[in-house]
Amino acid sequence: xxxxxxxxxxxxxxxxxxxxxxxxxxxxxxxxxxxxxxxxxxxxxxxxxxxxxxxxxxxxxxxxxxxxxxxxxxxxxxxxxxxxxxxxxxxxxxxxxxxxxxxxxxxxxxxxxxxxxxxxxxxxxxxxxxxxxxxxxxxxxxxxxxxxxxxxxxxxxxxxxxxxxxxxxxxxxxxxxxxxxxxxxxxxxxxxxxxxxxxxxxxxxxxxxxxxxxxxxxxxxxxxxxxxxxxxxxxxxxxxxxxxxxxxxxxxxxxxxxxxxxxxxxxxxxxxxxxxxxxxxxxxxxxxxxxxxxxxxxxxxxxxxxxxxxxxxxxxxxxxxxxxxxxxxxxxxxxxxxxxxxxxxxxxxxxxxxxxxxxxxxxxxxxxxxxxxxxxxxxxxxxxxxxxxxxxxxxxxxxxxxxxxxxxxxxxxxxxxxxxxxxxxxxxxxxxxxxxxxxxxxxxxxxxxxxxxxxxxxxxxxxxxxxxxxxxxxxxxxxxxxxxxxxxxxxxxxxxxxxxxx
Amino acid sequence: xxxxxxxxxxxxxxxxxxxxxxxxxxxxxxxxxxxxxxxxxxxxxxxxxxxxxxxxxxxxxxxxx
Numbered sequence: 001x002x003x004x005x006x007x008x009x010x011x012x013x014x015x016x017x018x019x020x021x022x023x024x025x026x027x028x029x030x031x032x033x034x035x036x037x038x039x040x041x042x043x044x045x046x047x048x049x050x051x052x053x054x055x056x057x058x059x060x061x062x063x064x065x066x067x068x069x070x071x072x073x074x075x076x077x078x079x080x081x082x083x084x085x086x087x088x089x090x091x092x093x094x095x096x097x098x099x100x101x102x103x104x105x106x107x108x109x110x111x112x113x114x115x116x117x118x119x120x121x122x123x124x125x126x127x128x129x130x131x132x133x134x135x136x137x138x139x140x141x142x143x144x145x146x147x148x149x150x151x152x153x154x155x156x157x158x159x160x161x162x163x164x165x166x167x168x169x170x171x172x173x174x175x176x177x178x179x180x181x182x183x184x185x186x187x188x189x190x191x192x193x194x195x196x197x198x199x200x201x202x203x204x205x206x207x208x209x210x211x212x213x214x215x216x217x218x219x220x221x222x223x224x225x226x227x228x229x230x231x232x233x234x235x236x237x238x239x240x241x242x243x244x245x246x247x248x249x250x251x252x253x254x255x256x257x258x259x260x261x262x263x264x265x266x267x268x269x270x271x272x273x274x275x276x277x278x279x280x281x282x283x284x285x286x287x288x289x290x291x292x293x294x295x296x297x298x299x300x301x302x303x304x305x306x307x308x309x310x311x312x313x314x315x316x317x318x319x320x321x322x323x324x325x326x327x328x329x330x331x332x333x334x335x336x337x338x339x340x341x342x343x344x345x346x347x348x349x350x351x352x353x354x355x356x357x358x359x360x361x362x363x364x365x366x367x368x369x370x371x372x373x374x375x376x377x378x379x380x381x382x383x384x385x386x387x388x389x390x391x392x393x394x395x396x397x398x399x400x401x402x403x404x405x406x407x408x409x410x411x412x413x414x415x416x417x418x419x420x421x422x423x424x425x426x427x428x429x430x431x432x433x434x435x436x437x438x439x440x441x442x443x444x445x446x447x448x449x450x451x452x453x454x455x456x457x458x459x460x461x462x463x464x465x466x467x468x469x470x471x472x473x474x475x476x477x478x479x480x481x482x483x484x485x486x487x488x489x490x491x492x493x494x495x496x497x498x499x500x501x502x
Numbered sequence: 503x504x505x506x507x508x509x510x511x512x513x514x515x516x517x518x519x520x521x522x523x524x525x526x527x528x529x530x531x532x533x534x535x536x537x538x539x540x541x542x543x544x545x546x547x548x549x550x551x552x553x554x555x556x557x558x559x560x561x562x563x564x565x566x567x
Contacts, residue, residue: 012566012567014561014563015563016560016561016562016563021559021560021561021562025563025564095566095567096564096565096566096567097563097564097565097566098563098564098566100566146563147561147562147563148561149561149562149563151562151563151564151565151566152565152566152567153563153564153565153566153567154566154567156567218567219565219566219567222567244567370542370546373539373542373543374543377539377540377543384554385554385555385557385558386550386554388554388558389550389551389554389557389558390546390550392557392558392561393549393550393551400549401549403546403549403550406545406546406549407542410541410542410545412542
């Protein structure tokens with residue numbers, strides 16, 4: 001394997017209701033999701049299929065359009081229903097007290113960036129629509145991970161892996177990688193400690209919220225390696241590695257490197273290519289030590305006694321990955337794998353010699369540079385509220401207010417994608433996975449779909465007594481190559497289901 | 503004038519000319535950088551929420567995941 005594999009992200013957005021700090025965030029999140037669903041989702045009746053094993057009749061008897069008609073009437077019980085599938089194959093829903101967007105399944109790092117950025121536009125559009133409802137105040141969304149008062153919310157990544165790879169190998173090799181990859185994919189944070197009690201800057205939004213090395217939890221005692229095992233694919237062949245340690249990135253290059261390098265390291269683990277032991281002593285403490293030192297000088301101790309900085313530890317993985325790709329592919333390596341390796345090397349080199357030269361590529365450096373400029377111009381101390389404000393507002397997803405967006409607008413942050421590529425991804429699914437089938441069904445046969453999920457699309461066809469469930473258990477089947485012609489040919493859902501059951 | 507002196511006609515002139523004017527170079531670069539910083543901070547000043555203290559106090563989230 002290379003950087004290519006089935007993968008995706010899920011991001012919970014920070015939410016605030018302007019002028020109402022005590023507003024119920026669950027209600028606000030539902031308003032956001034429902035406003036988008038009402039305005040754009042034609043498959044009103046389609047619900048998320050949570051329990052694929054339950055009798056199909058259980059999927060009936062629920063009319064989402066009634067719920068959508070009056071979002072302010074939502075009771076606590078109904079809040080869980082704000083949950084829609086989009087024609088781009090993504091899922092938009094309320095998770096706890098945040099609106100969340102999960103990308104469709106894609107197979108390249110650049111496509112992760114593309115559908116992850118499309119999620120920002122979906123959220124922006126959703127929040128604007130929610131505000132248009134009579135009597136609704138402005139709701140602002142933030143792509144960040146902490147309020148600096150003790151709460152954290154996630155930006156998870158998912159990677160499909162071979163089931164045959166021993167989980168112990170994943171833990172052994174991935175832990176030192178996760179301790180150190182923040183040097184390029186941290187989003188930067190003003191404040192140290194979960195509640196920000198210490199002043200100062202750190203590289204990662206999330207580092208202070210991780211307390212154990214391995215575990216199942218995601219909301220308390222968060223582990224560096226999460227063991228949730230819900231493959232949404234054939235469990236005999238695959239596991240889905242659920243990564244909870246990352247920050248929500250706005251910078252496209254940061255997301256690209258985050259998933260590209262992680263996918264490469266997973267490929268090396270699957271192929272048992274990593275023979276060096278890069279185990280770090282006390283990884284939870286090491287994670288924080290690396291995050292708390294934006295000068296990148298602090299070292300962590302390896303089990304073999306060596307002391308390396310976070311950047312040097314990453315260079316070990318880079319060195320292995322270059323050898324791995326050379327060994328397996330030589331000159332035949334695909335373009336994105338080659339590009340990820342080249343950018344990874346360039347970024348690590350700059351982090352060693354001149355980190356601030358990455359202010360146009362990485363979130364934590366861009367944010368730090370801005371903060372240092374303010375400190376120097378206005379003589380601000382680290383406890384000045386303005387610096388905290390800059391941290392929050394960097395992640396405001398509104399182009400007119402968000403500081404990331406202002407920097408992009410001023411040509412100070414590099415991008416990998418054009419605006420129209422991202423806009424198209426708000427409605428179009430990726431073509432190389434089952435998300436294509438899911439998305440096109442929702443686009444073309446909206447009125448006949450009762451429910452859908454990662455691993456199924458359920459049709460409710462006129463004149464048929466039972467629901468028709470089309471399983472999509474293999475993430476790579478249902479691609480454009482596989483079903484594009486079929487969907488083109490079938491004018492309605494009845495024809496499609498008949499063709500599929502033949 | 504310094505600008506014109508730095509335009510080498512032939513490749514062998516490159517080293518000489520860069521040797522004569524390093525200080526001017528640095529000063530010019532610093533000035534350009536300062537202007538650059540001022541420009542972006544002016545722009546950010548315009549969009550930053552006005553009452554930082556109130557804003558920071560009221561930015562309260564619930565945990566997620």
